[in-house]
Amino acid sequence: MNQEIEKAIxxxxxxxxxYSKEGFTYPDDASLLREGIIxxxxxxxxxxxxxxxxxxxxxQQEVRPDNFxxxxxxxxxxxxxxxxxxPAS
Amino acid sequence: xxxxxxxxxxxxxxxxxxxVGFLQQNIRQNMRRGAVVGISGGIDSAVVLxxxxxxxxxxxxxxxxxxxxxxxxxxxxxxxxxxxxxGVEPLxxxxxxxxxGFNCYKRRDGAIKRxxxxxxxxxxYKAKIVLPQDLLDKETLNVFSVTVIRPxxxxxxxxxxxxxxLEIVGASNLKQRARMSTLYFHAEARQFAVIGTANKNEHDxxxxxxxxxxxxxxxxxxxxxxxxVYQLARHLGVPEGIQKRTPTTDTYSAPCDQQEFFYRLPxxxxxxxxxALEHKVPxxxxxxxxxxxxxxxxxxxxxxSQKIRTTQFLRLLPPIPEPPQTLAN
Numbered sequence: 001m002n003q004e005i006e007k008a009i010x011x012x013x014x015x016x017x018x019y020s021k022e023g024f025t026y027p028d029d030a031s032l033l034r035e036g037i038i039x040x041x042x043x044x045x046x047x048x049x050x051x052x053x054x055x056x057x058x059x060q061q062e063v064r065p066d067n068f069x070x071x072x073x074x075x076x077x078x079x080x081x082x083x084x085x086x087p088a089s
Numbered sequence: 090x091x092x093x094x095x096x097x098x099x100x101x102x103x104x105x106x107x108x109v110g111f112l113q114q115n116i117r118q119n120m121r122r123g124a125v126v127g128i129s130g131g132i133d134s135a136v137v138l139x140x141x142x143x144x145x146x147x148x149x150x151x152x153x154x155x156x157x158x159x160x161x162x163x164x165x166x167x168x169x170x171x172x173x174x175x176g177v178e179p180l181x182x183x184x185x186x187x188x189x190g191f192n193c194y195k196r197r198d199g200a201i202k203r204x205x206x207x208x209x210x211x212x213x214y215k216a217k218i219v220l221p222q223d224l225l226d227k228e229t230l231n232v233f234s235v236t237v238i239r240p241x242x243x244x245x246x247x248x249x250x251x252x253x254x255l256e257i258v259g260a261s262n263l264k265q266r267a268r269m270s271t272l273y274f275h276a277e278a279r280q281f282a283v284i285g286t287a288n289k290n291e292h293d294x295x296x297x298x299x300x301x302x303x304x305x306x307x308x309x310x311x312x313x314x315x316x317x318v319y320q321l322a323r324h325l326g327v328p329e330g331i332q333k334r335t336p337t338t339d340t341y342s343a344p345c346d347q348q349e350f351f352y353r354l355p356x357x358x359x360x361x362x363x364x365a366l367e368h369k370v371p372x373x374x375x376x377x378x379x380x381x382x383x384x385x386x387x388x389x390x391x392x393x394s395q396k397i398r399t400t401q402f403l404r405l406l407p408p409i410p411e412p413p414q415t416l417a418n
Contacts, residue, residue: 033230033395034391034395039399040231040232041251041254043230044232044249044250045251048250048251060232060234065228065229065230
């Protein structure tokens, strides 16, 4: 599967939230909140990033751990939202 | 003894005596001559004032009320009743002008207006920031929304973007920092100590402002869960109106209680979960005792754990590097 979405999310977290020079060094299924990688401010910034970068409209009720608590979950969420928004061929 | 709903029950008389001794010893050791307490009309400052008066007598305790233009008028009424009960003449220090000097309202209201453009406090609009309230029943995150209440009573709630959330919190925290400065003036003018009023929930979960209400000399109730503070309040004879009042933030122009602003749980539930977390009680046992599902218990405990973890910075004393290596060694 194309990993462009995961890469964009990892890069955003590494550069804009962690200020890391080593990149995002955690697995894609690492719990971002439970492992203390980001805090709730980071969640808000990720919501804004996904909306801006992928052109999504994210509802308040979609901001929950099963959509946002790992790189993998966010990527899956982006794929669901973008395929739901894509016109039927 | 296993975990039960009475796990937090105290011998209130014994704990009172212990805390009175704690205050007396610490004040004496640090050559302070009395106590300054900020009284808000809430339960925590009420208990602390009562303890301070028991420890030092009313002549060596200064009680300071510090409202601003957003404060509920009931707060001052209750604070005066409290002070009268314990024989202390309260001082009134309105911090509105100080906050205007800090541009507190301008910064806060400017940020709110960027999110809700018709917000206009000059026309009677009120606002508060809130967290989702369905913590036990849904997987949710601590993401703030702003609620604006219009003069006609209609309300609008919108998610807060990061920049606006930070500015609103930073501007609002000026209130607690202005109060800290005021209390230290009164303490230093008398060589008294500032006595903090944070309870264990506030201290551990980071529901305080660094060098605001967290900037104090002693914290005599920061080891007590809220429900335990209430037990002491009953023993100390804190006025009924304060005991019955719903704990409020009394920070925003719209009424905002502590559950909707931060804790997302009622105290009776949160305190037992916090206690169980500390004592590593197994989740199935907690669920059985509290009449919750295991999933509900886990959600509550995860939220408490996360708040403890992400607010360690607030409890940190400023770290200092190790001494330098000198040429001699």
